[in-house]
Amino acid sequence: MSGLMLIAFDSTQQALRAEMLLEYADIEIDLFPTPKEITAGCALSIQFPPTALREVQEIITLERVEIRGIFAQNDNESYTRI
Template sequence: MLIAFDSTQQALRAEMLLEYVEIEIDICPTPKEITAGCALSIHFEEGDLEQVKQVIVSEKVEIRGIFQEVAVGVYKLIE
């Protein structure tokens, strides 16, 4: 699973918030297949999706969307 952002500030804020609640994440470049205003994305495990969504909503983090890789280089917007 991948969160894409419109700004680096929001990506770094989300990184801090998700690490605080001990969700395992990786910062990675935003795949070219996903149009976003920020070159950084956050990768996380699918099993953490509900907790990630809860943090994003409760802390009002501005995101481009949450994507799932359905095939190599093919992403589906899920949120």
């Protein structure tokens, strides 16, 4: 895992909610189009650095944000679900 992490969602509402919560926690994030290789119901994903993984997972769990999954970008820029 050398690249960024990505959260995929099934709804835009949950993506925007997660964006707000993560920004409030001062986590560096970017809204990003969901890659074609990741099947999700929402065209928006959130990218974040691997160093923030634990904090992101805690916020997602604590706030009960509904996600499709968290993915890690590999060296060849494909994604693996974690």
